[in-house]
Amino acid sequence: MFARFSNTIAAVSTPRGKGGIAVIRISGEDAAPILRKIFTPAIKGTPKPRCALHGWIIDGAEPVDEVIALYFQSPKSYPGEDVVEISCHGGLFITERILELIVRNGARIANPGEFSERAYLNRRMDLAQAEAVADLIQAETEAARRAAAYQLEGRLSERIRVIRQELIRLGALLELELDFSDEDVEFASRDEMGDLFHSAQKDLKSLLDSFNRGRVCREGIRMAIIGPPNVGKSSLLNALVEKERAIVTDIPGTTRDVIEERLDIEGVLFTIMDTAGLRETMDPIEKEGVQRAEKSAQDADLVLWVLDGSEPLSNEEKRMINRLEEPTVKKIVVLNKMDLGIQVKQVIIQKLLPGSQILRLSVTTEEGMVELIETLKKMALSGALPHEGEVLLTRERHRDGIQRTMTHLQEACQSIEKGMSQEFIALDIRGAMDALGEIIGETTAEDILNKIFSDFCIGK
Amino acid sequence: MVKKDFDVIVVGGGHAGCEAALAAARMGERVLLVTMTIQNVAQMSCNPAIGGPAKGHLVREIDALGGEMAKAIDSTGIQFRMLNQSKGPAVWAPRAQADRIEYSVWMRQVVESQDNLTLLQGMAVSVWVDGDQIGGIETETGRRISASAVVLTCGTFLNGLIHIGMKTTPAGRAGEFPATGLTESLVALGFESGRLKTGTPPRVDGNTVDFSKMAIQPGDDRPRPFSFQTSEINTEQIPCYLTHTNPTTHKLLKSGLDRSPLYTGKIKGVGPRYCPSIEDKIVRFSEKEGHQIFLEPEGRRSTEYYVNGFATSLPEDVQLKAIRTIPGMENVSVTRLGYAIEYDFFPPTQLKSSLETKRISGLFFAGQINGTSGYEEAAAQGLIAGINAVLGIQNKPPFVVDRSEGYIGVLVDDLVTKGTQEPYRLFTSRAEYRLLFRQDNADRRLMRYGHELGIISEKTYSRLQKKEEGIERLMGEIQQIKPDPETINPLLKEMDTDPISERQDLMRLIKRPQLHLMDFQTLPEMATLIQEMGDIAEEVMEQVEIEVKYEGYLRRQQEMVHRFKKIEEKIIPNTLDYNTLSALSTEAREKLGAIRPQSLGQASRISGVSPADVSALAVYLSKMNRSDSHVSER
Numbered sequence A: 001m002f003a004r005f006s007n008t009i010a011a012v013s014t015p016r017g018k019g020g021i022a023v024i025r026i027s028g029e030d031a032a033p034i035l036r037k038i039f040t041p042a043i044k045g046t047p048k049p050r051c052a053l054h055g056w057i058i059d060g061a062e063p064v065d066e067v068i069a070l071y072f073q074s075p076k077s078y079p080g081e082d083v084v085e086i087s088c089h090g091g092l093f094i095t096e097r098i099l100e101l102i103v104r105n106g107a108r109i110a111n112p113g114e115f116s117e118r119a120y121l122n123r124r125m126d127l128a129q130a131e132a133v134a135d136l137i138q139a140e141t142e143a144a145r146r147a148a149a150y151q152l153e154g155r156l157s158e159r160i161r162v163i164r165q166e167l168i169r170l171g172a173l174l175e176l177e178l179d180f181s182d183e184d185v186e187f188a189s190r191d192e193m194g195d196l197f198h199s200a201q202k203d204l205k206s207l208l209d210s211f212n213r214g215r216v217c218r219e220g221i222r223m224a225i226i227g228p229p230n231v232g233k234s235s236l237l238n239a240l241v242e243k244e245r246a247i248v249t250d251i252p253g254t255t256r257d258v259i260e261e262r263l264d265i266e267g268v269l270f271t272i273m274d275t276a277g278l279r280e281t282m283d284p285i286e287k288e289g290v291q292r293a294e295k296s297a298q299d300a301d302l303v304l305w306v307l308d309g310s311e312p313l314s315n316e317e318k319r320m321i322n323r324l325e326e327p328t329v330k331k332i333v334v335l336n337k338m339d340l341g342i343q344v345k346q347v348i349i350q351k352l353l354p355g356s357q358i359l360r361l362s363v364t365t366e367e368g369m370v371e372l373i374e375t376l377k378k379m380a381l382s383g384a385l386p387h388e389g390e391v392l393l394t395r396e397r398h399r400d401g402i403q404r405t406m407t408h409l410q411e412a413c414q415s416i417e418k419g420m421s422q423e424f425i426a427l428d429i430r431g432a433m434d435a436l437g438e439i440i441g442e443t444t445a446e447d448i449l450n451k452i453f454s455d456f457c458i459g460k
Numbered sequence B: 001m002v003k004k005d006f007d008v009i010v011v012g013g014g015h016a017g018c019e020a021a022l023a024a025a026r027m028g029e030r031v032l033l034v035t036m037t038i039q040n041v042a043q044m045s046c047n048p049a050i051g052g053p054a055k056g057h058l059v060r061e062i063d064a065l066g067g068e069m070a071k072a073i074d075s076t077g078i079q080f081r082m083l084n085q086s087k088g089p090a091v092w093a094p095r096a097q098a099d100r101i102e103y104s105v106w107m108r109q110v111v112e113s114q115d116n117l118t119l120l121q122g123m124a125v126s127v128w129v130d131g132d133q134i135g136g137i138e139t140e141t142g143r144r145i146s147a148s149a150v151v152l153t154c155g156t157f158l159n160g161l162i163h164i165g166m167k168t169t170p171a172g173r174a175g176e177f178p179a180t181g182l183t184e185s186l187v188a189l190g191f192e193s194g195r196l197k198t199g200t201p202p203r204v205d206g207n208t209v210d211f212s213k214m215a216i217q218p219g220d221d222r223p224r225p226f227s228f229q230t231s232e233i234n235t236e237q238i239p240c241y242l243t244h245t246n247p248t249t250h251k252l253l254k255s256g257l258d259r260s261p262l263y264t265g266k267i268k269g270v271g272p273r274y275c276p277s278i279e280d281k282i283v284r285f286s287e288k289e290g291h292q293i294f295l296e297p298e299g300r301r302s303t304e305y306y307v308n309g310f311a312t313s314l315p316e317d318v319q320l321k322a323i324r325t326i327p328g329m330e331n332v333s334v335t336r337l338g339y340a341i342e343y344d345f346f347p348p349t350q351l352k353s354s355l356e357t358k359r360i361s362g363l364f365f366a367g368q369i370n371g372t373s374g375y376e377e378a379a380a381q382g383l384i385a386g387i388n389a390v391l392g393i394q395n396k397p398p399f400v401v402d403r404s405e406g407y408i409g410v411l412v413d414d415l416v417t418k419g420t421q422e423p424y425r426l427f428t429s430r431a432e433y434r435l436l437f438r439q440d441n442a443d444r445r446l447m448r449y450g451h452e453l454g455i456i457s458e459k460t461y462s463r464l465q466k467k468e469e470g471i472e473r474l475m476g477e478i479q480q481i482k483p484d485p486e487t488i489n490p491l492l493k494e495m496d497t498d499p500i501s502e503r504q505d506l507m508r509l510i511k512r513p514q515l516h517l518m519d520f521q522t523l524p525e526m527a528t529l530i531q532e533m534g535d536i537a538e539e540v541m542e543q544v545e546i547e548v549k550y551e552g553y554l555r556r557q558q559e560m561v562h563r564f565k566k567i568e569e570k571i572i573p574n575t576l577d578y579n580t581l582s583a584l585s586t587e588a589r590e591k592l593g594a595i596r597p598q599s600l601g602q603a604s605r606i607s608g609v610s611p612a613d614v615s616a617l618a619v620y621l622s623k624m625n626r627s628d629s630h631v632s633e634r
């Protein structure tokens, strides 16, 4: 047998800590032999697949715990190999004790995600699902967890398979007229093909549109704090993450590098970047800092402009804002230091940064902080948390596959408009099918022919 | 070393066997062709027709490589049609009805008059080996004949069993003995065998058919030849006739299902889904009230007609009753019954791309023994096997057409990497680079190989070179020839396309769908060119026009070929132990271990090997290449 798979793994599958019961899972070809060594059934007999057995875990002659054991035979188990599940009494000590016994008898502790990895390698799940397992293990927030969980259930794969089915049907209709042109079959009307085209494109478009939200779920929102020096940017970061992360002084130009902090707001991960104050400077280090700040602003999903509301804007500041204004990026303008009074006029801000939400606050007195946090919460909620069962594109690889599929469909539409015959259109249908197949890890050159043979009366 | 009786022995005188024997003899080796019945050489066991989509392409490719099939059908065809002419040039497909008897006679004459080729009537009952090298064959009379290479092309003869209703008869084809012993001899050597099924319809006496009740199907007005070496076809063409089954026919057919070897489970072999029997059609598509039936003439000097579309293995009484419910056939006299035949095949994943078996060197399989169906598929494999049998003897590397070069490449690669579950037939959709594989450019794609192998004559090849030069020249000229608006606008108007306001070159003009190079033949520059090119002018213009009109699509396909070649060049060492690659799925590991693909590209086409498996394999190969500069042989 193969070196890797002779390796039997074990782990406690329920959350750590005291519970009524805990489940320990053993997977691999030694699962059943190990069980035989450490378990005596209450009623004599050998474990049958999918039948619960009551009995005792024993260490030599010494009874360790009273348990229920379940045996699943390969390939009918989650990882696709022999699996034993032992439901023992909860509690850290007892579970550790049994696990240690299992390891002593020939298993090793499983790595994170290893049961799922095996499930993938044994073809119990497809590529997109396997990626979801990785995401699930790495998920830091509720949104990321949910998006991954839905994908693991196979919902993304399912959506893609449905679209792919439509393309296979379309491909079959095209090929029928090429390879079976003198057969007695009814060829599809151009309208029918057109309908198939449009519904496939619509489905793909909606998946593609979900990418931004999906990415937010997986990766969170990147928020850059931007503004002139000494307006309270670092103070704001510290206030948001509730720790003294960034150095705060009244000396302009204190922050040089970009400082990142992570914050979970309503299940969505915010990566907050405090940056160097924007100003024209000769200091080479500060200059570099300013450039990095500008870059952060460009890469961010959300820009938090911080201005000192107690002083009118200088011309240099106005120039700076003008230069960095990026109409497509979401932004919030914070007029800080309202405890010192408000000098900056709203209209000027609206002109400089059109479409932005404007908040007044004071980091020092905390006035207005609640409103800022509420605003961020709203953004997190409206934009991110997937609702029950929603399918979101979360990975660049998936987005790329779908994008290429769309490009092929557009090319196909152009071929149709130009009046090209079936084989030219088929070129792109096949390209589209391949691109979709890559996402779920399927290549199936025979799909179209199989469809023709099953749906049409071929063969004279 | 003791001198062998022959260099190459070809077993089977069908379409594969004839091509294999001819190619090997023409390459200078001493060849023995053993066949069960000499007068049935190159027999068409099923319908008397050659070509169609992908198959017609295949015939053109066989011809470009120096095979015989195209010339045979050009000489003995009785009706020629170019299919798919309303579509783009890549799917135009020549098809012809053959005179079944003439075809066989013609091919027999070619075989008989070929130097280095000996014909022997007899049955090979076993092959013998010398270690893992082929030794020769033994005939039923006990004669042992030695050879350096053996090509087996046994068609449906291996343990062939004919079914008509509940009655079974061991036979290779109706009225002919089956071949026994050979399968067992191969299995004893470790080969795996399987069983397939195919079927054929009844034939009827044309004198008893009322053709006035059927629709006539004539050939093309201007028949186009299959062979690049045939200049024109002038024979008189014979029409086919079209009629239909009806609910009464279907009711009668259904009444016989309880005695159908197909539906009672008597037939174990797997039949082709694209060529179902009539009983299969009425069961699976029961909502259809009628099915097309073509009456195809068997030959000029025969009154028999082949009832295409009515393949059946139902009992005799059912066949006779049902066929007489078809319009025009009310009083028909059936000359031969339809039947199904089961036969042994050897899953072709046991072969290399040269069609040599992986197990025994010098032993080649071609045709239906590999699980294919169709005369064209068989002939193409025969040609490749015959060529490689000789190259093997001459210690030269094998000749392999790859998937980007032609349908022959697709056919062979599909067989050796994917195997087949049912009788395999080629379709244009099986080709990834279909737009490049046109019937009109098979010579440009493959003839240089035929020439290098010595089976395309200098004369034929120099004509191709002249054509290539012409293409290059014309491609340059049409960018220079810029007719002025006054001269050309009347023509544009006539062709229903927008006039031009300033001079425009011909290349741009013929990109318009309405315009063709021929439309400009009266322009003085064009007229001179055409005259200078002489008899190749028409072909040259056709090539240039296609390349210009479909330039964007052709370029995209070329880019795809480029990518294909890249992964095809990644050779997998024959010694690779897939069990040590833990990142591969269990299924992929098993399949790869069994098939042992020669390149990463081949690996990617094996069913059960996912893109993720392919990337894992690619990563492994590149790591391995970095760690040692080990060179492996393909």
Ligand SMILES: Nc1nc2c(ncn2[C@@H]2O[C@H](COP(=O)(O)OP(=O)(O)O)[C@@H](O)[C@H]2O)c(=O)[nH]1
Residues within 6 Å of the ligand: A228, A229, A230, A231, A232, A233, A234, A235, A236, A247, A248, A249, A250, A251, A252, A253, A254, A255, A277, A336, A337, A338, A339, A340, A361, A362, A363, A364, A365
């Ligand atoms: N009065 C007042 N002072 C503030 C407020 N926020 C920050 N400051 C002060 O402004 C100065 C600059 O703050 P800092 O966070 O370093 O500004 P940065 O350069 O934008 O990062 C510090 O002395 C802070 O204590 C506020 O809301 N009100």
Ligand SMILES: [Mg+2]
Residues within 6 Å of the ligand: A230, A233, A234, A235, A246, A247, A254, A255, A275, A276, A277
């Ligand atoms: Mg700062």
